[in-house]
Amino acid sequence: MxxxxxxxxxxxxxxxxxxxxxxxxxxxxxxxxxxxxxxxxxxxxxxxxxxxxxxxxxxxxxxxxxDRVKAANATYFGNKEPWRKQVITEQVFEVAKKFFKKSRVELDDDCNWVVFERFLLPDEWQRANPGKTFVPMMLIFPDQYPDLPTNGFYLPASLQLPPNATHFFDRGYGGAFGQTAEEMEFMRQGQWKWFCTHIKPGAWSPARLHEISDWRHGDNLWDIITLCVDVLTHPLDD
CATH class of the missing domain: 3.10.20.30 (Beta-grasp domain)
Incomplete structure (x- = not known):
């Protein structure tokens, strides 16, 4: 075997x-x-x-x-409970050690967002953007994380879409961060676009936490990063 x-x-x-x-x-x-x-x-x-x-x-x-679908809902940039911030911080640290070695990773003080400076683009995206192998990638954590997952992810607005890709927008949709005027201005100033990736209801299964470290036993940031690569490689049909 x-x-x-x-x-x-x-x-x-x-x-x-x-x-x-x-x-x-x-x-x-x-x-x-x-x-x-x-x-x-x-x-x-x-x-x-x-x-x-x-x-x-x-x-x-x-x-x-x-699995992913085309709709979801959450709230953002509120007051996260300390234990939620600790879970986010630990998950970002663990993912950075594995996927983003020798790369700058920035997590804001309130654990609202994280930017991974060297996100490896899949082959199709590299061909559509000559000379760009690694780009920054941002995730926005909902106030309810880890009970609710992130909703889509954010890439530089300057990226060109490969022929097989759609769902790359100047704003968020379906409950993602980037729907209000203030949120869209945040994206504009950061020169971000949102890539649509909603997780199917019932498909996100975070661990029940008795201790903070228990997050490893359920869905977490590892799964989200893998899903980001997957949706860029295998886009949903319109």
Whole structure:
């Protein structure tokens, strides 16, 4: 049986498997109907098709991410409780160590937003933007995080869309930050555009926290970053 990496954990799986079987093999209590499985590779990820069996090779890496749709809701830039700020701070620190080594990561004092200065663009985006391999990427944390996930993400407004991409806007929609005049001005001054990525209701499953460190047992910022790469690589159809 090949040994693969699923969400950072080494797991033995059959030599062929469906994405639903990989979800079960991960050991986390996910509803496979609200999950997508992504085969990860630097610069280009591949989404497995539901119900389709694929050959699994030793050493391959997979991420299980929440499914996405086109609507969601939350509030922003309010007064976050201290424990929420601590969860955000820990998650940003852990993700920065893994995905953004030797890169500047800026988290504001109130944990409303984080900017990762060297976000690796997928291949299609690099071809549409010659010379741009890494770009800044911003996430806005809702006041209810981690109970509610982030809603979309923000990339430099100067980026050109590849042929397969849409849903890149000067403002937010569907409950995302960037809908009010004040929020749109924040985006304009920062020269950001919003990329639409709503997580399907019921697909976000954060851990129940008895201690702050328990966040690792449920959906968290790792899943969001993976989803950002996935939605850029495999955009939703209009």
């Amino acid at each position: 090949p040994t693969v990496i699923i969400n950072g954990k080494a797991v033995s799986v059959p030599s062929s498997a469906t994405p639903e079987e990989l979800v079960r093999a991960s050991g986390r209590q996910f509803n496979s109907d609200t999950r997508s499985v992504v085969k990860t590779k630097t610069g280009s990820n591949t989404r497995m098709k539901p119900g389709q069996r694929e050959m699994i090779r030793d050493g391959e890496q997979f991420k299980i991410v929440p």
